[in-house]
Amino acid sequence: MTVHWRQKFYVTDLSRKALYEIAHNAADKDSLVKRSNGYLERHRMATERVLALEETQRQRNGRTRILETFICNIASSPQVLTEFDERLWEMTIDRLAVMPDDRFVFRFRDGTKLKG
Numbered sequence: 001m002t003v004h005w006r007q008k009f010y011v012t013d014l015s016r017k018a019l020y021e022i023a024h025n026a027a028d029k030d031s032l033v034k035r036s037n038g039y040l041e042r043h044r045m046a047t048e049r050v051l052a053l054e055e056t057q058r059q060r061n062g063r064t065r066i067l068e069t070f071i072c073n074i075a076s077s078p079q080v081l082t083e084f085d086e087r088l089w090e091m092t093i094d095r096l097a098v099m100p101d102d103r104f105v106f107r108f109r110d111g112t113k114l115k116g
Helices: 002-024 029-075 086-092
Strands: 093-098 104-108 113-115
Touching: 002 029, 029 086, 086 093
Parallel strands: none
Antiparallel strands: 093 104, 104 113
16 A cells, blocks of 8 residues: 555646646646646545555454454354354354245355355
8 A cells, every 4th residue: 555655746746846847837838737637636546546555454353353353253252062052153154144045045254154
């Protein structure tokens, strides 16, 4: 993600230089304005990309924390189950649906579905 931040700052710097040229150089303002607008558009696109990557990272970090907690809880559970473990069930199963044809659909906490 740092590459995208660098790109954003690079484009910002280019925009500043173009605006400086427009302000201090009366010759060919139209081409300078076009170049500046191009830099501003690149800046907007880079900003959007950075925000999207940050959101993806937040989602992945959230899933990582959930999985780490799950792994710790599994590791602290007995290795062989001799009876139903309600705590283990609640840690793994998000929803259980019973279908009209008596099939089951398990939805796990990670979003995975298992039909049976």
